[in-house]
Amino acid sequence: MAGTFHFDAEDRSNAFITRVESATFGDGRLAGIPLAVKDNISTRGMQTTCGSRILEGYIPPYDAHVVELLREEGAAIVGKTNLDEFGMGTTTENSGFGPTTNPHDPARVPGGSSGGSAAAVAAGMVPMALGTDTGGSIRCPAAFCGIVGLKPTYGRVSRYGLIAYSNSLEQIGPMGRSVADVGTLMEVICRHDARDSTSYDRGYAHAPSGEIRGMTIGIPAEYFGEGVDPAVAECVRDAIATLESAGAIVEECSIPSMEYALAAYYVTCTSEASSNLARFDGVRYGPGVGTKRSWHDEFQEFRGEHFGREVQRRVMLGTFALSAGYYGKYYAKAQVAKENVRRDFLRVLKSVDVIAGPTMPTIAFRFGEKSDPLSMYLSDVLTVPANLAGVPAISVPCGRVEGMPVGLQIIGQHFADEVVVDVAFAFEQEGPA
Amino acid sequence: MISEREVESIAKLADIRIQKEELGEFTVQFNAILEYFDVLDRVEAAGEGRADLVNVFREDEVRPSLPVEDVLANAGSTEETFIKGPRVM
Numbered sequence: 139m140a141g142t143f144h145f146d147a148e149d150r151s152n153a154f155i156t157r158v159e160s161a162t163f164g165d166g167r168l169a170g171i172p173l174a175v176k177d178n179i180s181t182r183g184m185q186t187t188c189g190s191r192i193l194e195g196y197i198p199p200y201d202a203h204v205v206e207l208l209r210e211e212g213a214a215i216v217g218k219t220n221l222d223e224f225g226m227g228t229t230t231e232n233s234g235f236g237p238t239t240n241p242h243d244p245a246r247v248p249g250g251s252s253g254g255s256a257a258a259v260a261a262g263m264v265p266m267a268l269g270t271d272t273g274g275s276i277r278c279p280a281a282f283c284g285i286v287g288l289k290p291t292y293g294r295v296s297r298y299g300l301i302a303y304s305n306s307l308e309q310i311g312p313m314g315r316s317v318a319d320v321g322t323l324m325e326v327i328c329r330h331d332a333r334d335s336t337s338y339d340r341g342y343a344h345a346p347s348g349e350i351r352g353m354t355i356g357i358p359a360e361y362f363g364e365g366v367d368p369a370v371a372e373c374v375r376d377a378i379a380t381l382e383s384a385g386a387i388v389e390e391c392s393i394p395s396m397e398y399a400l401a402a403y404y405v406t407c408t409s410e411a412s413s414n415l416a417r418f419d420g421v422r423y424g425p426g427v428g429t430k431r432s433w434h435d436e437f438q439e440f441r442g443e444h445f446g447r448e449v450q451r452r453v454m455l456g457t458f459a460l461s462a463g464y465y466g467k468y469y470a471k472a473q474v475a476k477e478n479v480r481r482d483f484l485r486v487l488k489s490v491d492v493i494a495g496p497t498m499p500t501i502a503f504r505f506g507e508k509s510d511p512l513s514m515y516l517s518d519v520l521t522v523p524a525n526l527a528g529v530p531a532i533s534v535p536c537g538r539v540e541g542m543p544v545g546l547q548i549i550g551q552h553f554a555d556e557v558v559v560d561v562a563f564a565f566e567q568e569g570p571a
Numbered sequence: 572m573i574s575e576r577e578v579e580s581i582a583k584l585a586d587i588r589i590q591k592e593e594l595g596e597f598t599v600q601f602n603a604i605l606e607y608f609d610v611l612d613r614v615e616a617a618g619e620g621r622a623d624l625v626n627v628f629r630e631d632e633v634r635p636s637l638p639v640e641d642v643l644a645n646a647g648s649t650e651e652t653f654i655k656g657p658r659v660m
Contacts, residue, residue, distance in 0.1 A: 199641035335627040398610045405608060412585060419586070421656045426647015429657050434586060436657035442588030450587050451597065454578070455604065457585040471611040478617045512603045 140164045143172055143214035147264075151239045151248065151257040156185045157217040166212030168326060173208060174258045174267035177218035178225055179310065180299035181205050188301050189221040189233040189251075192444035196423045202299020203331045204268060204310050211326050216264060219254030223446045224415065225272055225303045227251050228517055229503060230279070232448045237505065240283060242542055246502040249282030251275040255313050256283040265315055266323050270300060272308040273403050274497075274521025277533035280313055281497035281545025284535045286320045286562065287313040291553050292528035293338040296331030302414045304407040305336075307525040317534060317563040321346050324555065344556040346563035351385030353561070354490040360396040361495025361520055361547075369539040374496045377536035377546045380569045381494070381561065391486045391493070395479045396523060402475035403522035404515055405459050405468045412456030415449065451511060476526045483527040487551045492561050496520055497533040497545030520547065530555040534562040536569055572602055 143161045155177050163170050175181060178188045180198035182205075187193045201209070208215060222232040230238040230253025238253040240246040241261040248257040252269030256279030259267050269276040271289035280287030288311045295310045302308075312323035321344060328342035357378060362371050382388050420427030420440045427440045445453070459468035486493060499520060508514040524531035529552055536546035546565060550558040575594045578601060582589045589597060639652050648655035 196645055199637050199644070332629070398614055401608045401610045402614075404604070405611065416586075419656075420647060422642075422654055423645040424647075427657060429648055429655050431657060433657040433659055437586045438583070438588040441586055442590075445587065450582075450585075450589065451600065453585050453587060454581050454597070455601065458573075458581050458601075458605075461581070461584070468608060468611065471614050474616045475611060475614045477621065478614065481617050510603070511600050512607060515604070515607075 139169070140212070141170060143170060143216060145172060145216040149263065151241050151244070151261055152236055153219055153238050153254040153258040153261065153263065154217040155187055155189065155220050155235045155254070158184065158215065161214040161216045163214035164209065164212040166210060167322070168208065169212030171213055171266070172216040172264045173213040174217055174219045174255055174264045175205060175215055176221055176252050176255050176267070176269050178221060178270060178301045178303070179205060179268060180301065181215065181218065184218060186218060186301070187235070189223045189235060190445065190449065191234040192418045192420070192441070193424045195425065200299065203296035203333065204327045205299065207326050207329060219252070219258055219267060221254055222251035223449050224411070225251040225270060225275055225308070226411070226448050226452055228274070228278055228514055229508070230254060231505065232446055234446055240502050242284060243502070246504050246542065247282065249279030249498070249502060252313065253279045256280055256285055256287070259283070259285045259313055259315055266319050267313045268310055268327070269313045270308055270310050271525065272304050272407060273518050273525050276311045276313060277497045277521050277531060277545065277547060280533040281543065282502035284543030285313060285315055286317050286532065286534050287311065288320050288324060288532045288555065288559065289524060289530060290324065290328065290555050291530045293336045294340060294342070294553070294555060295327050296329070296334040296337045298331050298333040304410040305414070306410060307407060317346055317559060317566050321559050324559070340553055342555060344559065347560050348564040348567045350381065350561055350564040352387065353492070354387045354389055355381060356389050356391035356486050356490035356493045358391050358393045358486070358493060358495060360393050365516065365519065366496060366499040367501070367539070370496050370500060370544050373537040373539055373544045374546055377565060377569055378494055381565055384564055384568050389490055391490060393482045393486060393523065395475065395482045396519070398475050399479050399523045399526055400515065400519050402472040402479065403518070403526060405472035406476060408452045408456035409459050409469050410456070412453045412460060415453050420444070448511070479523055479526040480528065483523070483529055491550070492558060493549040495547055497547040501539050501542035501544060524549050528552060530558050532558045532562045534565055536565065573598065573605065
């Protein structure tokens with residue numbers, strides 16, 4: 139039955155940028171279920187900021203494909219969630235609308251960049267939310283907030299209406315309290331869409347199965363190497379032992395291209411960002427730019443004032459990486475590295491069904507703990523490979539260290555989103571809450 | 572190593588005004604990040620490039636677009652059915 143959802147849950151974590159107090163909904167599989175949408179996904183008639191002051195007040199005239207699908211299934215969209223500006227960050231500290239806090243400990247970050255969606259789910263404000271994952275932005279906050287988050291195979295969910303940051307890497311994906319909820323949301327948003335030229339016609343209709351007997355799980359040495367907190371590694375090894383006792387076969391494996399995957403990721407995403415974010419000049423949307431002075435004077439001042447520091451840093455790094463004389467050293471090499479990472483995953487996933495390891499090398503950071511950009515970037519080392527390879531990856535809660543949630547990451551073959559969901563579901567049935 | 576002057580010129584290319592007093596910090600950060608990117612110098616192609624990708628095009632035909640008033644609603648400065656931008660010269 140269609141109706142109106144009154145959204146009055148208290149937002150103690152600053153999870154939302156925009157709230158809809160009375161959200162109308164229709165009939166369908168998600169009828170009356172309150173759903174939150176990350177604020178870089180276009181919602182018709184509802185402010186969409188990307189967490190940036192440069193888009194404050196922007197009201198999209200159209201819905202993203204995934205939002206159309208949510209509405210068709212009757213969901214009550216109760217608001218737009220906070221994020222690192224344009225998705226650029228690992229903590230949701232870089233938002234133009236203030237940081238989101240972790241519902242498990244307000245002194246810690248919720249992870250990012252889909253930190254608002256993760257916090258809204260973890261705090262019980264909504265059962266499910268949409269996030270986006272360019273280099274771990276669904277899986278990282280899912281791990282830090284103790285919820286489930288899936289980055290689908292590249293191409294499986296349409297990016298139409300997602301405000302682009304790094305097109306070749308990013309995917310929209312479901313986040314939820316349970317694997318079953320994530321599977322339900324995936325069934326709704328996974329549809330072919332001709333408006334995204336990278337969209338595959340491969341729908342998702344799958345009830346999760348906990349049967350993993352005989353399935354092989356590869357454990358890459360690189361996922362337990364330097365920089366991974368030993369307590370987190372132990373927690374994840376215990377989780378893998380749980381899968382083994384449920385009948386899975388565990389094998390060691392190696393992904394040598396991990397050595398340069400992170401560098402390839404940051405060169406690629408900053409380069410694409412420098413191009414994608416050129417459109418934010420205050421002329422067509424957001425706070426208006428002045429029209430009196432010359433174009434470069436007005437744009438430079440506007441972008442200097444309205445972009446946050448991390449966005450400026452990445453746009454400038456990308457501008458440099460694409461500039462004459464440096465293209466071959468950075469961008470071209472990064473694309474070769476990206477292909478090597480894809481080949482590594484294809485090779486390993488020929489002999490095992492899935493790969494497992496920690497989602498993040500540590501538990502959620504304290505606010506301000508990572509003060510220089512490079513050390514922040516290094517914390518993405520375990521999540522970016524799946525984006526470079528285009529393969530599906532899920533994070534499922536697998537225990538706690540110092541009272542904070544730890545995520546088990548399961549990575550599968552291209553279009554084997556169903557398999558990673560099954561392994562996560564099996565763990566959820568067997569493992570610690 | 573890149574210098575403060577180079578960072579200033581990159582900022583200009585990117586149409587971002589950064590304050591003089593911020594240049595030093597940006598330069599230190601860029602040098603640390605670019606030094607980390609040097610690992611890419613060791614990358615060798617593991618095989619041929621991909622041959623399995625195809626372009627997805629559609630016919631160049633007129634299709635319905637968004638109503639002009641909806642699109643203009645977000646612009647800071649408009650005149651009739653046009654958007655006004657800064658001076659070109």
